[in-house]
Amino acid sequence: MSDNGLKAGSNLERMFAAGHFVVTGECGPPKSADYDIVAEKAKALASCTDAVNITDNQTAVVRIASMAAGYIAAQNGAEPIMQMTCRDRNRLAMQADILGANALGVYNILCLTGDHISFGNHPTAKGVHDIDSVNLIRMYKDMRDAKIFQCGEEMPVAPKLYIGCAENPFGDPFEFRTLRLKKKIEAGADFVQTQCIFNVPKFKKWMEMVRAEGLHQEIKIMAGITPIKGAGMARYMQKFVPGIDVPQEIVERIAAKEKGAPQQEEGKKLGAEMIKDLAEVEGVHGVHIMAVEWEPAVPEIAEMAGLLPRPKLS
């Protein structure tokens, strides 16, 4: 840890340290070598968020590498949170990539297992899964704090990292979800972003369990929000996306509006309402807005939720 008590000194870490309610967004890199798409998404998110997740071959589909897209995001004013999955890299590549990313100025890292390879566009590839996300967190913590590689060898210059993880309050076994978060905290996670929340009562129940374990005092918790673009998307997520719990009343609320712009407006409104609701939950330190291929909606939702302007740290 550095003299100022910060682990990495990123904007994300400093915003939490300053006690702000933090806002992060999400940028999915394109399936092509297109710099401009990343740059545009980053610009759209830069002013309404404190940092932006850069997905890592999300849904197991090949895209611009999260390290490169994170670097592009930084060039365009958005602080990156580089996602790293265990699906596509062994421990050598995971360590090499974090050293490289860090040398390029990427300080926030989100450690994920990764969607299974069978869901993506190369279902015949070999999934790596050399180490899992809990061990990935610990490996990065050891690199940062003990200056050692996973093999135990020392390094002269350690990476400065603010380490994140994900947790799904809607996955099973439900009671074990808090304990798994506890394991990730013990492994070294500094912040957690949850799977997108639609079932707010269930999330609140999960938070009760988190508080009962005192975990909200040990990790910064960001509630995941995905604005719904239309009733079709809501139904699709309800039926087909693993680990997502979309209550029927949400589908009906969106479906009650006309298709197109009215449903989109309702989706934004619902997103903003949920953010306001979740911000009141004790132990929730921020919100992570995942507008899948709908990044331009984020500024409006953030505005409606009263999150703008974002505080500027000196």
Add this chain to the structure above:
Amino acid sequence: MITAERKPFEEILELLEGKEKVLVAGCETCVAVCLTGGEKEAEILAAELSIKAKEDGRTLDVDHISAIRQCEWEYLDAIAEKVEQYPVVISMACGIGIQSMAERFPEKLVLPAVNTNMLGMPQEHAVWIERCGACGDCVLGVTGGICPIVRCSKSLLNGPCGGSHDGLCEVTGPNKEEIPCAWQLIHDKLIAQGRQDLLMKVTPPKDWSKSNSGGPRTMVKEEAKPV
């Protein structure tokens, strides 16, 4: 046991294209138990090849034989006389048997008639389920006797991931079958055994050098070697 499935007939025909004298070689051990490559299945494949050749107006001298175990020299010796009569052997044994056959009879063209797929157990009649990845570093002692290496789709040592729902894995199997979440099973079993403390322990990264990642493995029992 080792399980295998017969290759599609068209693939077998492609492998045998232009061949006029072929021996189908079954094995009476694992592949016979999983109803894929025993003597009966070898006889059936030989008959199918013969009928197909007749339909196509080709000459094919095809017969079949079966070894007690194709993966052991002594049982290959027992079928050597028959094998010597054929330039081409299509083996219905597992990958070990096929390679043993090729090594024992280096002048023969030895081809595979099956895809060896797993170390599985017969769950019920005619259903086999993967149970072991032969990783060389068994963790069953801390996972309630349930293997996360092959039964978890992501081989997590500290699961479950966020895709576990109602006891099922987010992944569906190759035949569209539902897959039980291994970590839900591990979770339930450890609690039932009163060993829930194990759920809170982080199992460290695996030593894959003991698996095939460390290169092909050899096992030697010095004490059992002849003096």
